[in-house]
Amino acid sequence: MNEHVTAISKRRDETLGDALSRQGISRRAFLKYSAYLASIMALPPSAAKVMAEGLAKARRQAVIWLSFQECTGCTESLTRSFSPSLEDLIFDFISLDYHHTLQAASGEAAEAARRQSMEENKGKYIVIVDGSVPMADGGIYSMIAGQTNIDILAETVENAAAVIAVGTCAAFGGLPFANPNPTGAVPVSDLVKNKPVINIPGCPPIPEAMAGTIAHFLAFGKIPELDDLGRPRSFFGETIHDRCYRRPFYDRGMFAKSFDDEGAREGWCLYEVGCKGPVTYNACATLKWNGGVSFPIQSGHGCLGCSEPNFWDRGSFYKPLSASTAAPGKTIAAAAAAGAALGAGAAMLARSRRNAHLKKD
C-alpha cells in the first residue's frame, strides 16, 4: 500500500517532460504536438515553443470532475476520441482524481478521494463540471452520496484554481434548463462567482476544445482568452457559417429545400432546412469530429446550434433562421378583425357627421 502511495506521489512530482521521456515520446514529437495545439488555439507560431516549454515543465494537474444533471455524452466525447489521440496525451498529464464514469473507486471511497485531492491540492486543482445544477425544491433532483449538487459544487470549488464547465448543460443549462425547466436547472456560472469559470459548450463539446483549454492552463498557468459567454475565443471565436465548406453555395443562393432533394445530394447550403450555423460559435467546421472525419453539416444535417445558450428553446431545428419563431396566425386574424371594426367605425362616424351636416344645410 505504502509503495503504491509513494509511486502515485512520485508521479505527481514528475514533470510532464519527465513523463514524456518515460513514455518514450521524443522532444520532436512533443514540439509537433505543441505546434498543433497552438495552431488549433489560433496562437501565433512563436507560442508553440513557449507552450512546449511550459507543458514540459508542468506538473501533473489535479482535476476533479463533477457530473451533475447530464447524460455522460461529454465524457463519451472525450474518451471516444481517436487513439492515439492528443487528448489521451493531455489526459496522461492530468491526475483525474474524481470522475464517476472513469474512476475505479465507488461510494464512500470515491467521495474520500475527492476530499483528499481537494486537501492535497488546495488552491491548485481544476474542477471540471458537466451537467447543470438543479435548484428547485432544495436541489433534491440530483444528489450524490446524500449531498445535493449545489452543496457538492460549493464545497468543491471553494479551493479550486479554476472551474471548467464542459458541455452546454454545465455552461448554459442545456437540455435540463429547457422550458419548462422542471428541476430549476442553472448553469455553473450562476453559482460560481468567485472563481474563473471557463465554458466549453457543445452537446457534446469537441474533445480538442476540452483538451486544448486544459493544455493552455498547464502551459501558461492562466486561462485562455474568453468571449462574453465565457468560451475560449480560440475555439469559439468564429461561427460555423464563417468556416463552412458549403458557404459558397450560400453566397450563390443555392439551397437544399429538403433532405432528399437534388440540392441536398449536391451538397448545397442547408440554411433553408434550418441550419443554425450563422449564429453558432464553435470549431466543428474546422476541427470536425471523429479524428477530423466529418461534422454534422458535412453529414447532411444543418447545425443545431448546440454550443449556444437556449438552443432547445429557439424554435424548430428545421425552421430557417430568418423565419419568425412565432405562429402569429391567430394574433393576425384578431388584429385584422379589430382593424376592420375600427375602420368601419371611423367611416360610420364620418357618414353620420356628413348626414348631420347635410341636415343642417
Added chain:
Amino acid sequence: MDLLDFARGPAIEFSLAVFVLGTIWRLAAVLLLPRRGDLSKAREGAPSRVSGAMGTVFRRMWPNKAFIHRTIFTTLNSYVFHLGLAIVVFGFVPHIQFIHGLFGVSWPGLPTNFIYGVGVITLVSLFAALARRLFHPVGRLLSGVSDYISWFMTAAPVLTGLLATSHLGARYETLLAIHILSVAAFFIWFPFGKLMHAFLFVFSRGATGARFSHRGVNV
C-alpha cells in the same frame, strides 16, 4: 431570451399585428367613406370610370412631359430604390423563408451576392432621396417629421440587412436581431405614416382618374 429570440418571436408577432390592424383600419376607413355622387353627365367620348381610374394609375407612373425635366431625377431615383427594395425583399432567400414561415408560399430566390449589390444601390439611392429632400428648397418645405421617420424606417432595414450579411460592426446574431427589429419598427410605422402609399396610391390615383375622365380630362 436573448435579443435574437425576442426579435424572431414576440417583436415580429407584435409588429405584424400592428401592421395588419393599422393597414386594414386605414383602408376600411378610406374605402367606406361616404362618396359624393357626381350627378353630371359624362363628357362625350369619356371613358368609363373604371378605365379612367386604371388609366391614371398607370399614366402616373411616369411624369407628364411638361414636368419631365424638373422631376426626372426624383422619378428615376424613386424607381431605383423601389425596384431595389422589391428585389431585396422578395428575391433574398432568407426573406422568402420568412414569408414562407408566415404564409406558406415561396418562390425561387436570387444569388446572395447579387442581392447584396442591389442592396447597396438601394441604400445609395435612398440617401440620394434624403439629400434631395434636405437640400432642395421645395422638397425641404414640403417635408415634415413624418417624412423623415418614413425615410428612416425604410433605410434602416436596408442598412442593417447589409451589415448583417457582411458581418460588419458586431456579431452576426446581434446584427440579425437588429435587422429583424428594424423590420418590426417598419411594420409598426407603416400604416401610420406615408409608407401607406404602397396601398393607397392605387385608390388615390384611381379616384382622381375616375373623376377627371368623367369630365373628359386625362390626368
